[in-house]
Amino acid sequence: MLERLMNIDRRIIFILVALAVIIPTFLKVSFPITVSEPTRQIYTHIDELPPDATVLMAFNYGPSSLAELEPMAAAVLRHCFKRGLRVIGLTLFPDGATLGDEVIKDIAEETGAVNGEDYVYLGYRPGRIQVLLGMGSSIESVFESDYADKPLREIPMMNAIKNYDHIDLVLDLASSSSPAWWITYTNTRYNQQIAAGVTGVMVSELYPYLQTKQLVGLMPGLLGAAEYEKLINAPEKGTAGMSVQSFVHLLIVALVIFGNIAFFIRRRKEQ
Amino acid sequence: MELFGVWVAAFLTLCIYSFLYRDNPFYRFAEHLFLGVSVGYGIVLSIHDGLIPFAWNPFWKAVTEREPAGLLKLIPIAIGLMFFARLVPKHAWIIRYPFAILIGVGSGLAIPNVMDASIFRQLHGTLVPFAQIYAGKLGPFEIFGAILMFIGVIATLTYFFFSVEHRGVVGGISKVGIVFLMVGFGSAFGNTVMGRVSLLIQRVDFLVNDWIGNTIQSLPF
Numbered sequence: 046m047l048e049r050l051m052n053i054d055r056r057i058i059f060i061l062v063a064l065a066v067i068i069p070t071f072l073k074v075s076f077p078i079t080v081s082e083p084t085r086q087i088y089t090h091i092d093e094l095p096p097d098a099t100v101l102m103a104f105n106y107g108p109s110s111l112a113e114l115e116p117m118a119a120a121v122l123r124h125c126f127k128r129g130l131r132v133i134g135l136t137l138f139p140d141g142a143t144l145g146d147e148v149i150k151d152i153a154e155e156t157g158a159v160n161g162e163d164y165v166y167l168g169y170r171p172g173r174i175q176v177l178l179g180m181g182s183s184i185e186s187v188f189e190s191d192y193a194d195k196p197l198r199e200i201p202m203m204n205a206i207k208n209y210d211h212i213d214l215v216l217d218l219a220s221s222s223s224p225a226w227w228i229t230y231t232n233t234r235y236n237q238q239i240a241a242g243v244t245g246v247m248v249s250e251l252y253p254y255l256q257t258k259q260l261v262g263l264m265p266g267l268l269g270a271a272e273y274e275k276l277i278n279a280p281e282k283g284t285a286g287m288s289v290q291s292f293v294h295l296l297i298v299a300l301v302i303f304g305n306i307a308f309f310i311r312r313r314k315e316q
Numbered sequence: 317m318e319l320f321g322v323w324v325a326a327f328l329t330l331c332i333y334s335f336l337y338r339d340n341p342f343y344r345f346a347e348h349l350f351l352g353v354s355v356g357y358g359i360v361l362s363i364h365d366g367l368i369p370f371a372w373n374p375f376w377k378a379v380t381e382r383e384p385a386g387l388l389k390l391i392p393i394a395i396g397l398m399f400f401a402r403l404v405p406k407h408a409w410i411i412r413y414p415f416a417i418l419i420g421v422g423s424g425l426a427i428p429n430v431m432d433a434s435i436f437r438q439l440h441g442t443l444v445p446f447a448q449i450y451a452g453k454l455g456p457f458e459i460f461g462a463i464l465m466f467i468g469v470i471a472t473l474t475y476f477f478f479s480v481e482h483r484g485v486v487g488g489i490s491k492v493g494i495v496f497l498m499v500g501f502g503s504a505f506g507n508t509v510m511g512r513v514s515l516l517i518q519r520v521d522f523l524v525n526d527w528i529g530n531t532i533q534s535l536p537f
Binding site for chain 1: 365432
């Protein structure tokens with residue numbers, strides 16, 4: 046019996062995981078969410094910015110990590126627009142260009158934010174680190190026009206925003222190593238405040254930067270989105286997703302415990 | 317038309333998930349389609365948002381409006397074009413020059429900033445809590461955290477220090493380093509599981525609500 050269970054077909058595990066996701070999706074169950082300190086730090090930082098402050102959001106993710114980072118982007122955008130903060134959006138990756146444009150437009154429409162006055166979406170420029178360094182001297186030298194090809198000098202909001210001196214916070218929503226670039230080149234060189242919202246895979250490697258205050262806050266994957274939604278009291282996809290995720294986590298923990306028990310029993314028998 | 321797009325997305329999602337059963341032509345079709353579209357999209361965007369505004373437009377403006385300063389753009393354009401020398405075996409050596417410039421500029425930019433961001437500030441962050449302990453600014457939990465972090469840094473670095481044989485005291489410290497590494501890997505694994513499950517949840521949500529839900533709603537009866 047034990048041998049049969051230890052050699053279980055992996056496709057049965059896949060089916061169990063699929064069921065653990067599909068059934069709660071229909072049941073619409075919700076679990077309480079506790080806000081972690083790194084997410085609260087981003088919220089507090091944005092909440093304490095003066096009304097005319099500017100937040101630069103980098104949508105550095107593609108379709109493969111959309112599920113984790115878009116709910117986060119939507120929650121922070123809602124917070125910024127409701128507070129009347131100005132938002133500049135951009136991406137360092139070609140995959141993120143359309144995704145950033147879509148989310149910023151959707152949330153602007155929902156909150157009544159006006160393009161060119163409350164937000165500007167600059168789109169994509171190749172070069173990555175050169176883009177970060179170029180914006181330190183002049184944003185217009187890197188982005189001559191916005192995503193819709195409108196020259197920056199014709200956009201009212203950008204009249205007062207020339208470089209990092211006029212940006213109060215950079216929030217990097219990332220599925221790759223871009224937070225390290227922002228920290229290395231923008232924080233170190235220009236003393237720019239940086240926050241990051243990243244996929245679950247990356248979050249562990251960024252905690253050291255949080256401890257040294259090179260990051261003002263850090264949002265971990267879908268959990269970060271759910272926490273931020275709780276802070277702004279607007280439960281959306283992040284909250285719904287985390288409730289479903291709790292079921293899968295319970296299943297995985299049960300499978301890990303079962304696998305270990307079975308492993309030790311078998312080893313004892315072999316001895 | 318929107319529903320047609322949803323059906324295409326649903327079909328491709330199911331094609332990708334069919335790999336969980338075993339490799340099959342549907343999976344390979346969706347995988348190749350994804351790669352082709354991604355690369356094509358990336359190239360077009362790089363031309364539209366990089367090559368045209370930063371190379372072609374200034375150069376053309378310099379030529380048509382007779383602005384000699386704009387012709388300076390010819391220098392980086394020429395350096396960039398040198399990369400294509402690789403395609404002609406006889407002149408492939410030319411590629412060394414753009415590479416030398418790229419590595420030289422890249423290293424010059426990276427080394428001081430990376431040293432500062434990833435070494436000096438991290439060292440500072442590890443030691444500052446001890447100054448705060450000395451000044452009596454930290455509580456018991458924070459003092460414990462600072463000491464634990466210090467032990468973790470020393471033990472983990474010792475594990476990666478191969479100039480001395482890992483025996484005796486050094487061996488003991490490196491074993492403590494392994495414990496810290498395992499905790500780190502465990503945390504990374506847990507977060508990775510969370511990330512992967514999030515992707516599955518989003519796809520299931522799409523299939524259940526956007527695909528099946530919208531299709532049922534669009535039915536005439």
